[in-house]
Amino acid sequence: RVLRTDSRSFGDQPSEQVLQNVSAWLLLNLMRTERLQSTMLAHQSMSNIWRKNAFRCLLELAEAKTNVQAGQHLLSCVNVFRQRTDMTVENRVQRSRSVAEELE
Numbered sequence: 001r002v003l004r005t006d007s008r009s010f011g012d013q014p015s016e017q018v019l020q021n022v023s024a025w026l027l028l029n030l031m032r033t034e035r036l037q038s039t040m041l042a043h044q045s046m047s048n049i050w051r052k053n054a055f056r057c058l059l060e061l062a063e064a065k066t067n068v069q070a071g072q073h074l075l076s077c078v079n080v081f082r083q084r085t086d087m088t089v090e091n092r093v094q095r096s097r098s099v100a101e102e103l104e
Contacts, residue, residue, distance in 0.1 A: 038099075039099050042099070050080050053080075054078075054080035055077075058077050058078070061073065
């Protein structure tokens with residue numbers, strides 16, 4: 001969102017009203033930013049659960065003797081730490097998802 005600062009955007013409003021409008025605009029942007037940061041933190045925390053379990057398994061496998069089955073499990077634990085890059089581009093605009101939908 002952009003706050004216009006030219007004289008046409010404020011018109012003949014009293015300076016007190018302009019200050020209220022600017023304060024309201026700043027507060028709304030702050031709330032949007034806080035919501036975005038909260039969503040990102042929740043997403044990171046949920047991803048961290050998988051990484052903690054995989055790391056614990058890696059430590060256990062490092063201490064144990066390895067065999068073919070343990071090697072496959074080791075590979076699946078290591079894959080948790082890899083972040084795949086998807087280069088596909090959708091040909092439509094996706095709808096906005098709520099925080100609850102994002103975390104599912």
